[in-house]
Amino acid sequence: MGDSTVLLVYARGGPPPSDAIPKAAAATDRLHLLLLDPLPLPAVAPAARCCASVTDLTADRPEPGELIDRIVALARRTAADAVLTFSEFALLAVAEAAERLGLRGPGPGAARARSKRLMRRTWADAGLPVPRFRYVDSLTDLERAWAELHPPILLKSAWGAGSIGQTVLEQRAQLAGAWRHMLGALTAARARSMSELKAGEAGHELIAEELIPATTESWYDRSGYGDYLSVEGMVVDGVYHPVCITGRLPTVPDFTELGNMAPCVLPEPLQHTVSELSRQAVDALGLGTCGTHTEIKLMADRRLCLLETAARFGGLLLTQQIEAIHGVDLVGALTRAHLGQDPGLPDGLLTGPGRCAAGSVNVLATDSRGRPWTTRPLFLPEAVDWDRLLSPGSGIRVAPDFTVPSGTVMHRYRTGHGSLNLAGVLLLTAPTPQVLLRDSYAVLNGLEEALAGAALAHG
Known part of the structure; x- marks a missing residue:
């Protein structure tokens, strides 16, 4: 492996940091960590154990224009041979920092x-x-796109991720409301650190496109x-x-x-x-x-x-x-x-x-057909009788980096808010893909009732 140093820039998104940080550390002699968002609690101890240093910018995160300078400065200070990120939202900043430093990275194509x-x-x-598409920067642009494309059309953020703000438009009367909804969803995403770090105001750029059949x-x-x-x-x-x-x-x-x-x-x-x-x-x-x-x-x-x-x-x-x-x-x-x-x-x-077969099931207050739950149970995964939902030989566990604390009240599902609805992620393993598919549907369609039973058993 030789003598190598890596600077890892962490922001929301990507694989679980409690797993990714130790794996990145194992591939280099020294791993330095730059935090642009707080680590989820399960990742704090692995980061402290695996990293030569942890630089925390979460309390005073740099503005887009300053962010790249800060990454470059830290990379030089740590004599990093590589700078990388697993986050969608930090990708552009890290790519440009790597270019300035003459290091490998995604390059201008990022x-x-x-x-x-x-x-x-x-x-x-x-x-x-x-699909056929149009750029949208205003309600007027959206109305023009509606006239030029074949509805229904999909309105979404050009810089978005996790389906946040996406809205299907089937009637012209929906346009004004969809425009307001999109701006509100993007504001909510930014408050949750789920928005592009380098784009600045460009993060509001939208795109409308025809639905793919x-x-x-x-x-x-x-x-x-x-x-x-x-x-x-x-x-x-x-x-x-x-x-x-x-x-x-x-x-x-x-x-x-x-x-x-x-x-x-x-x-x-x-x-x-x-x-x-x-x-x-x-x-x-x-x-x-x-x-x-x-x-x-x-x-x-x-x-x-x-x-x-x-x-x-x-x-x-x-x-x-x-x-x-x-x-x-x-x-x-x-x-x-x-x-x-x-x-x-x-x-x-x-x-x-x-x-084996392995799948992730997102914990949302909806069943597999998108029908919202009628109750708001507590999320108590440790009290769920999973054997009643899963096939013999299958297993399930909570992904702690992405999941709300046990005992949290499930919030209602909001159409158009995408992954902002996410309360957690479950990792399913099964002997075969066919069993995995069956068990995934059993969890999606049975979790609301299972959580109700868990709450009763929990007292």
């Missing part, structure tokens, strides 16, 4: 992987399949899976390495994610078809060295349409799932890649069943 405006334009110019027909031979997939991978010195494909549960209005399922159960040739479009999409963005997470919609007759690519790993539990299933530590691989070392990635796309 902006194309963050702004959905630049992303859509880049892919359209490259002849890749994307997605379907699982011609792709899956069974129901229950969502109509989109994600390809997890990395770019190393400009060369794209797809690692594996992750399935999804269907979303609930307005496109809020319920969870993901891995490994992918599509036949191998179809997985390679999906991976090839991901390769074209990533190559068009012109990235340097970074993780990648490409979301693709499935369409009739085995056609595909691009949703988005991020120049970082998928968030929540994806990196942990991939390690459990395929034995690939993506966090350690990316850290080594930033240091110019062999990341140790697999030779090609992993399409097999792996060691």
Whole structure:
């Protein structure tokens, strides 16, 4: 490994820091940590144990114009050989800091992987399949987009993540209300540190696009899976390495994610078809060295349409799932890649069943069809009788980095607020993908009642 030093910039989003920080530390001699948001409590002790230093800027987080200067200064002070982040919201700042320092990073293409405006334009110019879209900076722009696109249309933030603020517009009368809703949701996201750190006022840029006519027909031979997939991978010195494909549960209005399922159960040739479009999409963005997470919609007759690519790993539990299933530590691989070392990635796309099946289920006050809960139970996962929901051989645990404290009252589900509705994440493991799918639905549709029973048992 040699003598190496890495500066890791932490902000909200990405894999669980209690898991990612030790893995990054194991791939270098010294890991320094810069905090732009407070660490979740489960990550505090691992950070103290693994890091040579922890610089906390959470009380006085720099303004966008100053943030890059602060990262560069700390990297120079610590003699960092690499600077990286796993956060969507810190990606641009860290990418530019790495460029100033002459270090590996996502490069100038990072902006194309963050702004959905630049992303859509880049892919359209490259002849890749994307929905028709329009830039929206005002209510007048939204009205013009409505006239030019074929409704229903989707209004979303060009810099957003986690489906926050997304609204499906089916009638012209909805436009003014949707505009106000979007601005309110973006304000709420900023208050929760779930907004772009470098964009400043550009963080209010919106985009309107036609809905993709997605379907699982011609792709899956069974129901229950969502109509989109994600390809997890990395770019190393400009060369794209797809690692594996992750399935999804269907979303609930307005496109809020319920969870993901891995490994992918599509036949191998179809997985390679999906991976090839991901390769074209990533190559068009012109990235340097970074993780990648490409979301693709499935369409009739085995056609595909691009949703988005991020120049970082998928968030929540994806990196942990991939390690459990395929034995690939993506966090350690990316850290080594930033240091110019062999990341140790697999030779090609992993399409097999792996060691087990693993999925994440998002804890939302809604069932699998998006029907809001009628009660507001306490979240008491330790008191739930999980055996009544799960199949023999399956397991479940709470992801503590992303989950509210036990005893918290579940808040009501709010359409259009995306991941702001999230009360927690559950990691499910099962002997097979089929059992995993069954258990995921059992949890989504049975959790409200199970929490009510848990509260009674808890007294």
